[in-house]
Amino acid sequence: MSDRIRIMIADDQELVRYGMRLVLEAEPDIEVVGEAEDGASAVREAERLRPDVVLMDVRMPGVDGIEATRRITGLYPATRVLVLTTYDLDDYAFGALRAGASGFLLKDTRPAALTGAIRAVADGDAVVAPRVTAKLIELASPRLPGPDRHDAHSVLSVLTTREREVLQRIGEGETNGEIAERFFLSESTVKTHVGRILSKLGLRDRVQAVILAYDLGVVGR
Structure with missing residues (x-):
């Protein structure tokens, strides 16, 4: 099927790759096109396969998942990266997000969620699990530079009041549905706001x- 989502699995544990392959190949719209046992590979x-999505472990020998994510998203922007992590590796996952990953999942994620x-x-969206996001920020924020309030005002000046409110809720990890309910909007309207914010x-x-x-300090640390 030409419309299948082409997946590559990068993990240094063969058993993990095998398990994920079994889960993914049971889906009619997903095709596993390759595997890698470290970041360099x-x-x-x-580069060789140009997959649609890479499932990327963060801790691998040699070139780790963070650097591999940075190289892949920099060289092949059409390829998206989903980081695989565990609670004790949240700091690594945050680094991978900064490197260009489109989201992160826990390794014990249920197959349907995966x-x-x-x-x-x-489809061009990003996966941000609210509770895990909060823990990532909690662990990583002490090492983030403090926001420059002048720069924050300059950056955010292009947004409307509603768009700033939506950005804050995004930062809190709320879904489009939750934002819509909070502000008594339709989900399609929220999606439009999100698109304008990103643009x-x-x-x-x-x-x-x-x-x-x-x-920028839109969300408290």
Whole structure:
């Protein structure tokens, strides 16, 4: 099928790759086109295969998942990266998000959530799990530079009041549905606001919006 989502799995554990392949190949719209056992081979295989989505472990020998993510998203922007992490590796996952990943999943994510996340990312969205996002920020924020309030005002001046409110809720990890309910809007209206925010601020996706919201102090640390 030409419309299948082409997936590459990058993980240094063969058993993990095998398990993910079994789960993904059971889906009619997903095709696993390759595997990589470390970051360097992930970059090489991404160049050769040009997959739609890479499932990327963060801790691998040699070139780790963060650097591999940076190289892949820099060289092949059409290829999206989903980071795989565990709670004790949240700091690594945050680094990968800064490197250009489109989201992150826990390694114990249920199969349905995994495939749903892959479809969302392949469709141009980003996967930001609210509770995990909060923990990522909690761990990573002490090492982030403090926001420059003057710069924050300058950056955010291009947004309307409503768009600033939506950006804050994005930073808090709320979904479009939750934002719509909070402000008594339709989900399509919220989606429009999100799209305008990304366009005005020059952001690639929702993940970058979360990071910017914290960097600028839109969301409290």
